[in-house]
Amino acid sequence: MGQPLKASPLIEVLCEFRFAPSSAWDWTLPGRLYERIGKEFSERSQVNQFLFQIQEEADNSESSPQIINVPQRIQLKRPDETALVQVSPNILVVNHLPPYPLWENFRDLIGKIFSEYINLCENFNLSGIGLRYINQIPISPEGFDLSQFITLKPNLTGVLDRSLSSFHQRYDLAYESLKAVLIHQTGITETQEGEFAIILDLDFDSQEVDGLKNITEIQKWLDEAHHHLSEAFIASLNPEYYQRLKEGNIKL
Template sequence: MGRKYRSPPLVEALCEFRLTPDTPWDMTIPGLFYETVKHEFPVKEQRVVQEVELIQGPHGIQQQIRTKEMILLFTQDRKMLIQLGPHLLVINALRPYPAWQRFKALIEMAWKSLGQVLEIRGLQRIGLRYINKVELPSSEARLWDYFDRLDRYTA
């Protein structure tokens, strides 16, 4: 078991699955998915989000902006959520982090639920991120007083 901090810096953990474009998607999927997870994630909201993609092409870098609808499903206390949109599934854990065992169980449940309502043909990317917020007492704080120095671990 890991070390417990009195005031942990972790503000959010998330696991993101990006499905391949050949995975079939239609607007019935969010409703079908919700039916499989509503016991854990009963609170639902809709959002319209914009994505910006930079693509290196023969004429330089080109920018593509896409708008898509997402469904956000929250636990009753709003400390955990699932974001579901075209070819995207994200499971978020907000502060306080529930520990890996609980977070992993929710990731597995969401992934299995998606597989029940959608033929997943492939993954473009899987990401697991932990977002920390470290507050130092002043702008003149020396980072090495708070963090291990990297050169201690290199030969």
């Protein structure tokens, strides 16, 4: 985000479209979408959720609880797993993992998938849209100063001014021009490799989307959202650390 970085902390970017329940949707839609984009997103899988159900018998007594396996979402992946499309009732998500392409390439991919999706619906009523960037900043297990990496450091004083073993903070920042909110979250997480990292999660989201009636208007919204996310990303980082990312010099 911003200028090209030789060492990018980005681990995932995604765009989520939410549709009103009145929109045409059924479980045949993921299969029909696969027919249109399966040449690129050829790996198909299903993520299930388990629900407990208690049925009432004819004598008004309750039967034993039953566990029902219910499809939650369908995932369509590229063979190299760099990108995937997720479809669930009234939700469409386009994800991209590293290596991340230029913004224009990802925006065009979002537009392509969205266009294919709405062409399969007799009508659609968009109720929300979000663009989200998740960054992971490695930190030393031997101790670290948050201010070396991020600008939003918890301001603890007095007896609370101690070393942090973990933290999580969230700010919801209003953007009136787009009737949107930037959900800005930072915290410490443990990676799959057992190492520690700072998560910088930037989610630009709007539920007031009456003006987004076609792909041109949606791509304009995405460009503006990306601009604000880029500004927030740079403002969230220590300037010296940001310079190190641009140069590729991030050794701990």
